[in-house]
Amino acid sequence: MKELGEIKPQQQGQGFQFPGEFEITAMGNASVDLKARVPEILEGVGLHVLHETVRHRHSREGNFLSVTVSFRCESREQYDAAHAALRADADIRYTL
Numbered sequence: 001m002k003e004l005g006e007i008k009p010q011q012q013g014q015g016f017q018f019p020g021e022f023e024i025t026a027m028g029n030a031s032v033d034l035k036a037r038v039p040e041i042l043e044g045v046g047l048h049v050l051h052e053t054v055r056h057r058h059s060r061e062g063n064f065l066s067v068t069v070s071f072r073c074e075s076r077e078q079y080d081a082a083h084a085a086l087r088a089d090a091d092i093r094y095t096l
Contacts, residue, residue: 019074021050024082028092030058030065038067038086045085048072064093 016022026038035056039049053070073079086095 016076016079018076018079019072021070021072022079022082023053023068023070024086025066025068025096026086026092027064027066027094027096028089030063032091034065034067034091037089037091039069041085041089042069042071042082045078045081047078047082 024038024042026034028034035054039051039054042049048071050070050072054067055069056065056067058065071082073082083095086092
């Protein structure tokens with residue numbers, strides 16, 4: 001076991017390793033087809049979407065829908081572009 005003085009802080013960005021497979025969740029209006037739209041947006045920024053991983057869940061009241069999908073990307077820039085592209089959509093409120 002390491003002593004506290006031996007533990008070095010992680011450098012920024014070390015939590016992700018690229019290239020790799022990542023998961024993203026987009027939450028938005030249930031009245032639009034986010035199950036189809038989220039993968040389309042990700043493909044539109046050049047990412048390889050793993051369509052078999054798409055899953056969704058409605059909010060308790062049914063007004064919102066969360067869509068989770070896995071995708072492959074080569075760099076942190078592509079990962080950040082995925083979040084930016086989804087957040088730019090008027091019907092998507094949040095991404096995780």
